Amino acid sequence: MVSPYLPRLKRLFSNEKEAKLHCWHSEERVTDGKLRHVADSPQWRNIDKKYPEFGKEMRNIRFGLSSDGINHFWNISSCHSTWPVLLCIYNLPPWLCMKRKYIMMSLLIQGPRQHGNDIDVYLSPLIDDLKTLWSLSVYVYDAYKKQHFQLQAMIFCTISNFPAYGNLSGYKKKGKKACPVCEDQTSSIWLTNSKKIIYMGHRRFLPKGHRFRKKTIEFDESIEIRTMRKRFDAFSRVASLNVVLGKRFRVDKNALWKRKTLSRCYAYRKNVCESLIYLLLEMKQKIKEVNVRKDMAEMGIREDLAPEQSANGVYLPPACYTTSNEEKLKFCQCLHDIKVPSTYSANIKRFVSMKDCKLFGMNSHDCHVVDVEDLDQWEKDVYVTLCELEMHFPPSFFDIIVHLISDIVREIKACGPVFLRYMYPFERYMGILKGYVRNRNRPEGSIVEGYTCEEVIEFCQGYMKDVESVGVPKTRHSGRFEGKGGVGCKINMPTYEVLQVARNACFSGLVINLKYPGKEKMWYINNHNKEFSSWLEKKVVETDVDETVKRLGRGPDCRVKSYQGYDIHGYTFYTKDQDKKSTMQNSGVTMIASTTEFDRRDHDTLIRIAKDSYYGVIHKIWELNYYDFVIPMFKCKWVNNRTGVQVNKDGFTLVNLSSNGYVSEPFVLAKHVT
Structure with a gap:
């Protein structure tokens, strides 16, 4: 069964938001030499160099192809095997490449049996479409650029588990020479x-x-005297191979390649x-x-x-x-x-x-x-x-x-990060396809019907406001990036002294620019927390300042919201008490902070300002209410870096959480920790 993907590509480019996403790899990708996306890989650059006309147009599509056999009947039957052929789009940002919405089922090879060399026959419609996209191109309208252009596409790499690798590549994956990299030198x-x-x-x-x-x-x-096998061109191995499709055809017993490969395959390693x-x-x-x-x-x-x-x-x-x-x-x-x-x-x-x-x-x-x-x-x-x-x-x-x-x-x-080329997202998607089966007598028809219905719904949702996409689910932290309380919300009335300690932590890093004759630099640092809040409270009354600064100067509400769990900046945090009830451990925190060291004899002499990592456990989670805004704070038990933290010979940091240090500064801004 053929599910044409060319019309779907046209529909994607007809939506302004979707069309813009297909330019992400060229317009918004960070190019700092690090490997975050397949576009950072040498293979991507080599393709641009070898085919400059293709690389010049950033909207040209680079696909990842994956296929594997699935059994719709779960444990009822173990012999039925249907092969969906899936495509993912590598032009997209890395967090969208493997999402359900952007995985396209181009073919559905019917069961109940596996097809051996005949799989090439079933792949022929896909190959014909790819040849059309590569050599002739397709006229497409780009809603983002407001122009028509000639769209081309290619298979960047194939993704499969090792058994399916042999079916797609044509390599003999069993026996003494099963490694496709070492080949005859295995x-x-x-x-x-x-x-x-x-x-x-x-x-x-x-x-x-x-x-x-x-x-x-x-x-x-x-004694080992052999060396690593030199790289070779797999296509040269099959250039003169005469292939006859069908299971009855048998290649030479000593031949490593059974047929001409359709594309260079990279197997997923379990x-x-x-x-x-x-x-x-x-x-x-x-x-x-x-x-x-x-x-x-x-x-x-x-x-x-x-x-x-x-x-x-x-x-x-x-x-x-x-x-x-x-x-x-x-x-x-x-x-x-x-x-x-x-x-x-x-x-x-x-x-x-x-x-x-x-x-x-x-x-x-x-x-x-x-x-x-x-x-x-x-x-x-x-x-x-x-x-x-x-x-x-x-x-x-x-x-x-x-x-x-x-x-x-x-x-x-060669090809970039593993998480963009491994089998798990496709296995998960194949599980969704199996869930479409309603008629066990016609499982492939049920899959095509369910896939088509979802594609239509996705297309319509692209033109609706405030509608969640089926294929791009919201993360658990969606809408919580700036901070949102979770379980165990209560209203507390802390003492004035404790509230002031929490309030002073909001001003960490700010220094009072006042002159005290005869005072050393170290004195200014140590007395910062004691004086800054009272100084700011007077200053906002005397000076015309921003409303936010006025709220900070006047101080928070004496009633404090406390939580047992809190989400902020994509992290979930628990208090130590909540951790005991949970299967997760979310009470540990790390913070990078600046440390100032003065000479022991001359307190005016600054030795160094260093950034160090501090480790602790959350005991309380507060939200300080400044009426117009709230500031989330964590009260932690901090580990003394000198006695409770060490790095072992393997480079792992060992933290003794029973150690207690920095008792005078328990509070920290929630956004400063990870």
């Missing part, structure tokens, strides 16, 4: 006992003089966290572990761990990755009890079974953290880490998914 071994192929030999990615290359006992009893947990918690049958140990003995790796046969059965000597029941319990208890800030990650507690000491149902996006800075060093660290895992973990751990991690940094360098 290092693989067949394990006779475990009955699987593993992919090791990661020392070849290291520099020639690296110490791991000469180690023998820790690896496979050999996180190896699940494999690590599976190994450490020994979530597999003992017979499999026995086979793993036998394979290690046959390979001459860590022979002291070989299984020992006795009258009582088979004894497996403990390995470095073997965990005791007590250690498993501690690990699962830590994950079960851990609390993280809102939106930091999924609620890990839901996946932990304390009864069995196991983890269930974790998805790749539940443990996906990627730092795109300092990529060169990160690439080296990935290679070293894989080698260190080879030194300690059993060979059966190194399946193709673990091996593919070696290429993830190069993909980021």
Whole structure:
């Protein structure tokens, strides 16, 4: 089933707001050398350089293409497979690229069976449209620029999980040469006992003089002299390939490419966290572990761990990755009890079974953290880490998914941030498509009908005021950026002294420009909080100033609103008491503040003004009411930086929250903390 996307592109450009968004990558994107968007990637620049006419027109579309099989019948039937072909638009801002509204279903390949090489037949209408957009272009009206122009488009990259990678690219993703990057130089071994192929030999990615290359006992009893595979052009591999569509057609047994690829594919790498947990918690049958140990003995790796046969059965000597029941319990208890800030990650507690000491149902996006800075060093660290895992973990751990991690940094360098090229948004959208099914006898027809109805509704909503879009849901912080109280609202009457301390915190950073003969600079700093509010109160009476300054000078209402939760600047904060009731941990705060240091002997001599990070826990959340406006304040218990904060050898900051410091300055403006 074909769902034409050309008319939809025309409808997007006919809306002024939507048309402006398609120019974001050229007009509003920050170009400071950092990698925030695929437009910051070398591949984007190379396309502009190779095809200058295409790159000159900023409205030309660059698509991301994704496809995978879905089963509409959930657990009722496991053999039905329908393949939606989805397109996302990379011209948009990064926070909109993967939103439901801007993901287009260009094709729906009907089930119930998978189509093998025949998938190219079903993709032909899409390819024909893309060729039209590339070579002939399409005449489109731009409501933002108030002009007609010739629109062109291209596929920037494809996105898929690894099994679907082979279907889209034509590469033979199984067997000894399963890695599409290493290709014919893939290092693989067949394990006779475990009955699987593993992919090791990661020392070849290291520099020639690296110490791991000469180690023998820790690896496979050999010195590594191989080097990393040089880059190659995948299109040259299939240029002379004669392809016959259909499942009965068989290519040469030794051929790595089954057919001509439609576009360069970049596979999404599933996180190896699940494999690590599976190994450490020994979530597999003992017979499999026995086979793993036998394979290690046959390979001459860590022979002291070989299984020992006795009258009582088979004894497996403990390995470095073997965990005791007590250690498993501690690990699962830590994950079960851990609390993280809102939106930091999924609620890990839901996946932990304390009864069995196991983890269930974790998805790749539940443990996906990627730092795109300092990529060169990160690439080296990935290679070293894989080698260190080879030194300690059993060979059966190194399946193709673990091996593919070696290429993830190069993909980021070439095509941009991972979050704009991973499979999770498309998997979530495919779940929405499955929800459209009402007639189980005609599931594809139900999907097309539901998709078309939503597209019509979205188009109409674009011309209505104050109507929320279906495909771009409002965030939980929408309308709360400047601050809005949440749970536990109460009215309190604090003492005058405490209210003054909170009021003085509003004037932090301001210095009284008055002269006191004989007073040192340090005296001015220390007496600022004591004198500024009273000075300002008198000054606003004597001087004609702005109404806001007058309100500040007169002071807040003696009645204070207190909350247990507060949203501001895209963050959610809780008090310590509210944290105890919640599955999240939102009471911790960090603030960067300036610190002034004077000479101990001469208090007029300023040694330095430094910016330091301060850490604390929120105990109270107040709103000071100045009648025309309110100022949110946090009362915190601050950690003494000298005794309660340290950085360990790995660069992590450790904070002892039981430490208590800076008691005289508990209040801070809510907008100053994160």
